[in-house]
Amino acid sequence: MTAAVLDGTAPARAIRERVTTAAAGLVGRGIVPKLAVVVATDDPGAGWYVRSLAAAAGRVGITCEVISLGADAFTDDIHRTLLRLSSDDTVHGIVLQAPLPDGVRVEDLAAAIACEKDVDGANPLSAGRLAAGLPAYPPATAAAVLCLLDHHQIELTGRNAVVVGRSLVVGKPTAQLLLQRDATVAICHRHTKDLAAHTRSADVLVVAVGRIGLIRAEHVGDGAVVVDVGTNTAPDGSLAGDVDATDGRAAAISPVPGGVGPVTTALLLEHTVQSAGAAWCS
Numbered sequence: 001m002t003a004a005v006l007d008g009t010a011p012a013r014a015i016r017e018r019v020t021t022a023a024a025g026l027v028g029r030g031i032v033p034k035l036a037v038v039v040a041t042d043d044p045g046a047g048w049y050v051r052s053l054a055a056a057a058g059r060v061g062i063t064c065e066v067i068s069l070g071a072d073a074f075t076d077d078i079h080r081t082l083l084r085l086s087s088d089d090t091v092h093g094i095v096l097q098a099p100l101p102d103g104v105r106v107e108d109l110a111a112a113i114a115c116e117k118d119v120d121g122a123n124p125l126s127a128g129r130l131a132a133g134l135p136a137y138p139p140a141t142a143a144a145v146l147c148l149l150d151h152h153q154i155e156l157t158g159r160n161a162v163v164v165g166r167s168l169v170v171g172k173p174t175a176q177l178l179l180q181r182d183a184t185v186a187i188c189h190r191h192t193k194d195l196a197a198h199t200r201s202a203d204v205l206v207v208a209v210g211r212i213g214l215i216r217a218e219h220v221g222d223g224a225v226v227v228d229v230g231t232n233t234a235p236d237g238s239l240a241g242d243v244d245a246t247d248g249r250a251a252a253i254s255p256v257p258g259g260v261g262p263v264t265t266a267l268l269l270e271h272t273v274q275s276a277g278a279a280w281c282s
């Protein structure tokens with residue numbers, strides 16, 4: 001069986017078109033949607049991502065302000081900046097870019113992002129609201145996984161979903177969203193015994209670990225749908241996912257690059273126009 005490709009570029013394009021129309025409508029009402037990205041790192045990968053996010057924002061009519069605090073910024077500096085942006089009426093979305101300087105913990109900062117501007121679901125209140133089924137922006141990557149599955153008409157109700165990875169930004173919120181869609185969900189992590197036995201039971205397998213080649217053919221059940229969230233730098237400098245090969249077992253798999261990534265960026269922009277339109281969490 002040749003696996004179908006869960007392409008992310010087409011849904012990302014459709015979202016960007018919606019966002020462009022919504023942003024133009026807002027500008028017509030005198031509201032210029034604005035995303036603020038707080039950066040406290042000199043990591044080249046993060047720098048590249050922020051530049052491409054800012055360019056993507058510009059193309060759909062969203063102003064993107066990048067606030068560079070330097071890789072030696074202290075928790076207090078970043079905290080003050082997030083509070084200032086949270087109370088700035090011209091700012092509609094706030095992203096705190098990873099990684100943070102050594103010793104600075106996202107847990108000490110994320111609550112300073114106003115929930116209604118928390119377009120990447122970083123504030124623990126957003127996570128709590130998501131878990132309680134209340135309006136909140138989910139982390140864009142988690143939302144992108146569901147968006148990709150929906151775009152490709154993958155049925156979720158009653159299906160076994162396994163998420164590998166339990167980070168606050170990807171694994172846990174993805175599991176929450178799958179649960180909300182009536183999948184039966186298991187979460188695997190570093191301490192999971194016999195990972196392959198769990199992952200093989202998945203109808204829908206989402207992998208968000210950050211290790212090239214962690215998932216191989218023996219981890220995949222026949223006919224499974226596999227979403228590869230991993231974005232790793234391969235030894236040759238190319239971008240690689242966490243899934244190595246599925247040897248004809250998977251029915252469908254998302255590519256890296258071109259799968260979850262473009263949808264994530266598009267959804268961050270969509271959350272920003274939703275926030276600007278005061279339609280907090282659609």
Ligand code: NAP
Binds near residue numbers: 141169190192230265
């Ligand atoms: P993270 O915070 O480092 O979390 C990694 C998770 O993987 C942890 O829960 C860890 O378990 C688990 N893990 C590590 N080794 C494992 C193993 N051998 N078996 C099973 N589980 C294992 O990473 P993250 O921020 O969630 O990101 C995960 C990947 O997604 C990275 O490649 C990242 O670059 C990518 N990503 C992509 C996008 C996108 O838009 N495409 C966005 C965000 C992140 P423990 O909790 O037990 O340590």
